[in-house]
Amino acid sequence: MAVKDEIGRGRGGIGKNPARSRDHNRRVVLDLLRQNGPQGRKELAEATQLSSPAVANILDELLAEGLILDLGRRRAGRGQPPLHFALNPEGAHTFGFEIGVNGIVTVVLDLLGNPVTQRRSDPESLAPEDCLRLLQSEIAALRADAAGQLLGIGVVLPGPFSTDAQRAADPTTLQGWEDVSAQSLSEALGHPVWMENDANAAALSEALFGAAAQLHHAAVIYFGEGVGLGVLNEGRLLRGARGNAGEIGHIVTVPNGRPCPCGQRGCFERYVSRHALAEALGMTLRPGAIGRLWQEQDPRLLGWIAEAGRHLAPMAAMIENMLDPESIIIAGQLPAPVIEALIAAVPLVPSVAAHPARALPRLCLGQSGAFTAALGAAALPLYEALTPQSWVAQPDSARGGEA
Ligand SMILES: [Zn+2]
Known part of the structure; x- marks a missing residue:
């Protein structure tokens, strides 16, 4: 996984600095086991540039805490094969x-x-x-x-x-x-x-478990009740000064449009969100409700998808022009077929993402499902x-x- 690689590889030298804490060295060892699977003490010492006794001490400590498992010896070439250690899932x-x-x-x-x-x-x-x-x-x-x-x-x-x-x-x-x-x-x-x-x-979830697993730069449009944007830049979350980066729901996309509780008119979220969908349907969205309406191909739902798709087009282009993600992932509390229909309904407009060499679609469905944020x-x-x-x-x- 590209994102993970960035975290752990080539960082071994850090563990050599005596000013760094023992805790840090533990994390280096745990990170190597997480990324590379089972490894022996010698491999870990080489990768971390820690001494073999130092690695042995850390391994003993992690074994005692139950965080790693001793997998025993693996047959490998001549002589006594080395002990292997792995993260203990439990x-x-x-x-x-x-x-x-x-x-x-x-x-x-x-x-x-x-x-x-x-x-x-x-x-x-x-x-x-x-x-x-x-x-x-x-x-x-x-x-x-x-x-x-x-x-x-x-x-x-x-x-x-x-x-x-x-x-x-x-x-x-x-x-x-x-x-x-x-x-x-x-x-x-x-x-x-x-x-x-x-x-x-x-966005973090999609990077770890879903559609952004192989991406270094991704933007995730997330449907909670409102709508927000999570951005991965070089595999890291872009948070801003107070953790509020990506608050796209209150960007005005329709001048003099629908009034919004934030005091503006025409905010994106007033058209593209579960809340906007509930308004379009004239009902409260109980669990499973959108899925049932989709199965019935309810015209109100289909109408909202078409309208939301039109509003998404300029927003997607703006996200692409500002952040240049490899792809924009759409995820959250909408059934997957509805998100797919929404993506299909977006009349994509020109942006920096519209180049012929691209391998990924400009918009794609998140893979972590409705549990993605949790x-x-x-x-x-x-x-x-x-x-x-x-x-x-x-x-x-x-x-x-x-x-
Ligand atoms: Zn607003």
Whole structure:
């Protein structure tokens, strides 16, 4: 995976610096095992440029903690074959929660990043204090089932974070969460917490598990209740000064268009979002509703797809002209056939992406499914624990307790 390669390879020399912590060297070893699969002590010493006894110490420590497995000796050429070590999938896990206006999506990942639990709940209240109680009991229940240590918890919310009060009436964002920080969640839940907006988490998820796995530059348009953009630049999330980069929902695309709770008229999100779809349908979108309407080929749904496609065309060209992604991935809380129909309905206009040599389509369907943002949430602490350098640079204010 191209993105992963960038994180780990060629970084071995870092471990030689005595000023770097033991913790860092552990991550270098874990990262090599994650990227390259089972390896022997000698290979690890060469790759990290650490001494063989130093690597042995780290391996002993990781074995004692259950984070790696001793696979025994592998037959390889002459003499006594070396011991091989691998990440232990059951050695640790992470939890991811996507809290959106439609409810809570929960994902549990094992140490290899495999989802072991994915589910959705629809609590009556999404106020922070009610959600916290729910997360506390959910975490207790999940911990009873999950093997190994809990590395941390990722929480994703619809963006933008910490903006002014004019957003209070916005039906696509959660109310009352403005002052909730990773730090306060971490204290309440008793574990390190990472926070991210849903579109960024979706981009991370597509990079790790989905359509952006082979891409260095990708843009992910994410359908929560609103719509947002997550950008991977050189395999890293583009976050901006306060984690709000990619807030495309409130870019005006229709001058003097529909009024928006943000105070403007004609915001993109007023035409292209689940909320806009619900308005077009004249109904609340219960789970499964859009899928049923698609099966019936409901004319209101088809009409919205055609209209949304027209609005997406200039937005896609703008994203391409500004960011030059290898492809724009469309993901989130819409059934895959609806996203495919939406992509087909976009009358693409000229941009820097419209060159004949391109191998990938300009727009493509995300592969991580409706759980994509929650998968990205659970991946935040996983990659913090397993990689020598945080690839998701977060401002200090957004960091969890032990980060
Ligand atoms: Zn707006």
